[in-house]
Amino acid sequence: MSLHLQSSPHFELLRNYLRAAGYNEESLCDRLEIRDMCELAAHTGRPATPAMGSDELGLLIRLLLLGDDIDRQQLESALSPRVVEAFTSLGLASLDPATEGRLFCPVAVYPIGPLFIVSDRWFPVVGKEFQWSDDFVYPAITPNTREFLAALPVTPCDSFLELCAGTGAAAMAASGYAQKSWAIDITERSTQMAEFNRLLNGLDNVTVLKGDLYEGVEGTQFDRIVAHPPYMPSLRATRVFADGGADGEQITRGIVTALPRFLKPGGTFYCLAQASDRQGAPLQQRLRGWLGEEQGDFDVAFIEMCQQDPKDAAFVYALKTGGGFAVVDLMRDSFASLGVESLPYGWIVIQRRNSPRSVFTTRRSAGPRIGREEIAWLLKWETFAAGPSALEDLQEKAPVVRPALEFHALHRMREGKLAPEQFSLHTEAPFFGDCKVQFWVGFLLPLCDGKSTVRQLWEACKTNNLIHAATPLHEFARLIGVLISGGFLEVAAFYPPLPPQKPEGQRRISASLEIGHPAGAGR
Numbered sequence: 109m110s111l112h113l114q115s116s117p118h119f120e121l122l123r124n125y126l127r128a129a130g131y132n133e134e135s136l137c138d139r140l141e142i143r144d145m146c147e148l149a150a151h152t153g154r155p156a157t158p159a160m161g162s163d164e165l166g167l168l169i170r171l172l173l174l175g176d177d178i179d180r181q182q183l184e185s186a187l188s189p190r191v192v193e194a195f196t197s198l199g200l201a202s203l204d205p206a207t208e209g210r211l212f213c214p215v216a217v218y219p220i221g222p223l224f225i226v227s228d229r230w231f232p233v234v235g236k237e238f239q240w241s242d243d244f245v246y247p248a249i250t251p252n253t254r255e256f257l258a259a260l261p262v263t264p265c266d267s268f269l270e271l272c273a274g275t276g277a278a279a280m281a282a283s284g285y286a287q288k289s290w291a292i293d294i295t296e297r298s299t300q301m302a303e304f305n306r307l308l309n310g311l312d313n314v315t316v317l318k319g320d321l322y323e324g325v326e327g328t329q330f331d332r333i334v335a336h337p338p339y340m341p342s343l344r345a346t347r348v349f350a351d352g353g354a355d356g357e358q359i360t361r362g363i364v365t366a367l368p369r370f371l372k373p374g375g376t377f378y379c380l381a382q383a384s385d386r387q388g389a390p391l392q393q394r395l396r397g398w399l400g401e402e403q404g405d406f407d408v409a410f411i412e413m414c415q416q417d418p419k420d421a422a423f424v425y426a427l428k429t430g431g432g433f434a435v436v437d438l439m440r441d442s443f444a445s446l447g448v449e450s451l452p453y454g455w456i457v458i459q460r461r462n463s464p465r466s467v468f469t470t471r472r473s474a475g476p477r478i479g480r481e482e483i484a485w486l487l488k489w490e491t492f493a494a495g496p497s498a499l500e501d502l503q504e505k506a507p508v509v510r511p512a513l514e515f516h517a518l519h520r521m522r523e524g525k526l527a528p529e530q531f532s533l534h535t536e537a538p539f540f541g542d543c544k545v546q547f548w549v550g551f552l553l554p555l556c557d558g559k560s561t562v563r564q565l566w567e568a569c570k571t572n573n574l575i576h577a578a579t580p581l582h583e584f585a586r587l588i589g590v591l592i593s594g595g596f597l598e599v600a601a602f603y604p605p606l607p608p609q610k611p612e613g614q615r616r617i618s619a620s621l622e623i624g625h626p627a628g629a630g631r
């Protein structure tokens with residue numbers, strides 16, 4: 109890779125040119141007949157595309173995305189000699205030694221929102237050798253990186269740090285709402301491409317550093333830290349972008365363990381990864397333990413999107429490494445010795461409190477949609493609920509039943525008659541939730557119409573003998589809080605995002621590029 113890494117007027121020229129030429133997500137999706145750019149990187153092969161034609165946009169897609177070699181003169185007449193000169197001088201077009209007078213682009217260049225991102229290409233290009241390099245620069249249009257980028261908050265912050273940054277796409281996107289953002293990656297190639305991306309997008313408030321985890325920013329604290337680290341369990345570390353040690357957690361653990369040093373009070377950490385539940389120690393509890401002595405300052409939330417059985421993970425690993433049954437056994441033994449019971453994949457969100465209050469630890473199952481609104485709601489509500497005056501404040505709020513709530517009653521035959529036996533609540537938004545309840549909740553729910561406060565509901569329940577007359581108000585308020593937390597009820601100032609209009613069907617967790625969660629593990 110010989111990308112140009114010094115400031116040059118060619119960066120601005122190309123940026124403006126690509127914008128004017130319509131090299132954006134919408135036009136590319138139209139031309140490629142796909143719904144989302146990440147469909148291109150959902151598999152490791154060359155994407156099947158319709159014919160691209162030889163107009164300006166078609167040639168750009170072929171050169172920058174698909175890796176075709178194109179006659180220099182043809183490029184110059186469609187794009188202009190000045191633009192072709194900018195491509196070659198920045199290293200985005202090289203003369204193909206195998207073919208006379210033809211140019212090819214050694215990396216992939218694609219739009220992500222308003223940005224142009226350069227990464228390694230994830231498929232073999234016709235006529236050229238393709239090999240996964242150990243320090244492969246992970247493309248930012250894989251479905252899992254897209255998922256990562258799409259769920260990060262875009263609210264203003266002072267200082268933003270992306271660890272395990274690869275192309276640095278999150279740090280670049282943050283340049284629009286953070287005063288200053290940093291991208292750190294351990295490999296030289298990722299660091300170079302991230303720096304190239306910074307220059308290509310003309311971002312002066314982004315700093316790109318090469319380092320192991322937080323190396324290079326010691327002594328600085330950040331408002332927001334994000335990571336999409338390597339997390340594939342592996343017996344031998346061979347691919348820096350994917351391998352996360354025997355349990356897949358090595359890098360994530362290193363990041364979380366150091367949060368007390370690097371996350372500002374009031375700051376939040378967002379990480380999309382796979383990790384493990386162990387015997388007697390579910391992941392959320394283990395995450396808290398990793399925070400060490402200062403864990404009392406941190407809220408911990410884990411939002412599970414799917415999970416994998418360790419036996420299946422061992423099998424998948426053996427298939428990928430070509431190790432056969434001996435490797436399956438080795439990996440299964442390794443998981444067993446660590447006490448790994450399951451390998452959940454999802455969002456780890458850790459928040460540092462900035463005022464005295466109790467902290468929370470919670471785990472949720474993602475519903476059909478999991479994005480920044482769902483995560484923001486969870487943090488906002490749980491933070492309120494952990495506050496010193498939550499139960500008093502709640503007494504004056506008027507809860508409403510959420511539109512997607514289901515109330516289930518299970519009836520069984522008892523002495524020749526069908527009798528109600530078990531009651532439960534179910535919702536899929538903002539998260540999947542099932543909660544067994546006592547029968548009287550079925551009478552309470554219709555009263556929750558947004559007009560009666562919790563205090564009035566408590567009175568009504570006592571008057572109608574639904575609850576014991578001695579039930580304290582704060583106990584009743586606590587129950588209402590649990591129902592709000594589960595997404596069954598809602599109150600003003602804490603309305604969860606609306607559920608998706610149409611059912612989106614099963615969640616897709618892609619097997620993209622060997623780090624996405626294995627196919628079939630999704631719900």
Ligand SMILES: C[S@@+](CC[C@H](N)C(=O)[O-])C[C@H]1O[C@@H](n2cnc3c(N)ncnc32)[C@H](O)[C@@H]1O
Pocket residue numbers: 245246247248253256271272273274275276277292293294295298319320321335336337338348349350359623
């Ligand atoms: C799965 S890729 C993700 C890249 C990027 N964050 C994204 O979402 O597209 C993981 C990245 O972590 C980097 N990495 C691995 N170990 C690291 C470490 N100890 N410190 C910093 N970066 C690391 C790899 O080089 C790779 O770029």
